[in-house]
Amino acid sequence: MIRKIKFLFFVVxxxxxxxxxxxxxxxxxxxxxxxxxxxxxxxxxKYYGYIQFVSFEGIARTEGHVGQRGSMWVSEVAAxxxxxxxxxxxxTTQERTVWAHVTSILLSEAALIKGFDDIFESxxxxxxxxLTPWVFATKEDIQEVFSTYGFYGxxxxxxxxxxxxxxxxxxxxxxxxxFYQFSREIYEPVETSYIPSIRIDKEQWEKDNRVDxxxxxxxxxxxxxxxxxxxxxxxxxxxxxxxxxxTMRTSIMIPDEKQTEFQIxxxxxxxxxxxxxxxxxxxxxxxxxxxGYFLSRTTNDTLKLxxxxxxxxxAIRNEVKExxxxxxxxxxxxxxxxxxxxxxxFKAWQQLKQSQxxxxxxxxxxxxxxxxxxxxxxxxxxxxxxLKEEGDNE
Numbered sequence: 135m136i137r138k139i140k141f142l143f144f145v146v147x148x149x150x151x152x153x154x155x156x157x158x159x160x161x162x163x164x165x166x167x168x169x170x171x172x173x174x175x176x177x178x179x180k181y182y183g184y185i186q187f188v189s190f191e192g193i194a195r196t197e198g199h200v201g202q203r204g205s206m207w208v209s210e211v212a213a214x215x216x217x218x219x220x221x222x223x224x225x226t227t228q229e230r231t232v233w234a235h236v237t238s239i240l241l242s243e244a245a246l247i248k249g250f251d252d253i254f255e256s257x258x259x260x261x262x263x264x265l266t267p268w269v270f271a272t273k274e275d276i277q278e279v280f281s282t283y284g285f286y287g288x289x290x291x292x293x294x295x296x297x298x299x300x301x302x303x304x305x306x307x308x309x310x311x312x313f314y315q316f317s318r319e320i321y322e323p324v325e326t327s328y329i330p331s332i333r334i335d336k337e338q339w340e341k342d343n344r345v346d347x348x349x350x351x352x353x354x355x356x357x358x359x360x361x362x363x364x365x366x367x368x369x370x371x372x373x374x375x376x377x378x379x380x381t382m383r384t385s386i387m388i389p390d391e392k393q394t395e396f397q398i399x400x401x402x403x404x405x406x407x408x409x410x411x412x413x414x415x416x417x418x419x420x421x422x423x424x425x426g427y428f429l430s431r432t433t434n435d436t437l438k439l440x441x442x443x444x445x446x447x448x449a450i451r452n453e454v455k456e457x458x459x460x461x462x463x464x465x466x467x468x469x470x471x472x473x474x475x476x477x478x479x480f481k482a483w484q485q486l487k488q489s490q491x492x493x494x495x496x497x498x499x500x501x502x503x504x505x506x507x508x509x510x511x512x513x514x515x516x517x518x519x520x521l522k523e524e525g526d527n528e
Contacts, residue, residue, distance in 0.1 A: 167231040170291060171267075173276040174253055175242040180212045181252075183219030184240070185231075186280040188289045204289040208280040216256040233262035237296045239313060240279060241271045241329065246355055247362045254317060265314035268298055271329045271355045273365070282334055282349050293349045294332065302382060307368055308354050309380035320357055324483075325473040326466065328354040331365060356466050363466045373457030376422055376450055377405050377469060385429060386453075388446050398446055398508065400426040409474045416486065416493065417500045418471050420454055424506040439508060447504040458499045467494060 173184030189205040209226070213219040224231065245253065257263045272279055284292040294301055298310035308330040311319075319327035333352040336345055353367040354374075375384045381403055388396045404423040411417065426446070461468045472493045476483045486493070 165229050167227050167229050168235045169231055169233050170235060171238040171240060171280060171295065172236055173240040173242070173280065174216060174245045175276055176244045176248040177242075181214065181216045181219055182210060182212050182276075183216060183223065184276045184280060185209045185220075185223055186290065188291055204287070206281055206283075206289055208277045210277055216252055220256075233260065234264060236263065236267050237291075239267050239269045240276055240295070240332075241269070242276060243271065243273055243355065243365065246271055246329070246357065250320060250357070250360050257313070265312070265317070267313050268296070268310055269313050269316050269329055270295065270310075271331050272333065273331065273352070274334050278334060279332065279349065282347050284348075294351070295349055298330070302380075304383060306375055306378075306381040306384045307351050308371075308374070309378050320360055322473070324359065324467075324476050326356060326358045326363065326468065326470055328356045330354055356468075358467065364464060366460070366464075366466075370460060371457060371468070373453035373455075374468060376403055376454055377407065377420065377457075379405065386446065386449055388442060388449055396442055396446075397429040398426045398442075399429050400424045400506075407469050407471065407474060409471055409478065411482065412500070416471070416475070416491075416498060418469065418474075418498060419500050420469070420502045422450065422454075422502070422504045422506075424450070424504065426506065426508050428508065443506050443508055446508075447506050450504055450506070451502045454502045455499065458494075459496075462494045462496060462498070465494065469499075471498070 167187055169185050170188050171184075171186040173182075173186075175182040175184070185208070187207040187209075209223050211219045211222040213222055239257075241253070258265070279295070280290060282293065282295075283289060290296060302310055308328075310330055311327075316327060316329065319325050331352040331354055332349050334347050335350040336347045338350075339346045339348050351368060353365060354371065355365050356363040375381045383399060383401045384403075385397055385399045388398060402425075406421045408419040408421065409416070410419075457468055460466070467473070472483070475486070475493075
């Protein structure tokens with residue numbers, strides 16, 4: 135009886151053992167290539183694919199010790215399709231390539247003009263690609279952008295290409311956008327989206343008296359439903375920060391008649407664009423509610439606080455109006471007026487499209503209503519400075 139029980143026990147043990155999955159296919163990390171960024175370009179009738187690898191030496195850091203400068207590899211392959219360009223890379227990668235760790239996608243201007251559909255199809259068909267990488271565009275050479283280091287020997291993983299929010303929460307110029315967000319926006323009917331543009335700054339920084347290139351924001355590329363609308367520099371679209379829901383912190387310089395200046399920081403501005411019809415014409419109002427504080431100022435021999443707030447409101451209002459006027463001239467809906475009408479009054483939008491009346495025109499922007507309050511002065515929070523009215527006696 136005991137022998138039968140032992141026999142049955144070993145039979146069951148054998149059957150269970152044969153059904154367990156092993157780990158023979160698991161590879162050690164040093165035998166894998168981890169792609170950290172991918173890029174796309176289109177020129178001379180060919181699609182170009184770019185892949186960035188970063189060595190682990192450039193990632194590891196220990197307390198009190200900064201590791202050696204990490205190495206970066208960048209591949210460039212040309213093919214008839216985006217998919218083929220990536221398959222060509224496999225011929226020289228030596229080890230299996232893992233795509234699940236890509237944190238940035240970089241597109242050339244030519245690739246955007248060619249169209250986003252092919253890129254979207256390429257990235258969403260393969261299961262390893264995630265929808266969470268940041269999306270950027272550039273006019274620069276993609277290989278050179280991928281080969282630009284951060285500070286202190288850090289690789290590209292510690293630059294705005296991979297971690298843009300570290301800078302955005304301190305100075306919000308152009309909001310960064312992830313792949314899934316951008317895909318949602320450009321496939322939303324009549325919505326205008328934009329991709330931040332980055333460049334290589336070879337003038338601002340030096341290391342040991344030698345030029346040390348660094349990545350910098352340049353502007354943005356605008357797209358409406360896969361239709362390329364153009365590139366605009368930071369100076370051209372200053373007003374965009376006031377109507378973007380993703381602005382975290384920004385500043386504005388306020389001059390007065392005495393040539394003195396105040397720099398005011400604004401955090402988390404609230405905004406709303408109201409679309410309506412007035413005598414059959416499409417109109418819109420922009421509402422802004424802002425709270426700020428002084429970053430720098432001159433002596434107390436200037437304007438009083440209420441006058442400074444008024445000047446700041448006028449300066450912000452001018453930026454918003456200039457952005458709208460640029461949209462009228464270039465036929466770019468920076469304010470997403472058409473999309474707002476589409477979402478709130480579909481029948482009115484249909485009638486407007488059938489009449490072929492322009493969405494953007496001089497006079498469409500009716501009012502820019504701003505409520506700005508300066509709460510404190512930098513480090514001296516909750517204490518407003520004693521600024522006097524012009525003409526007051528000492």
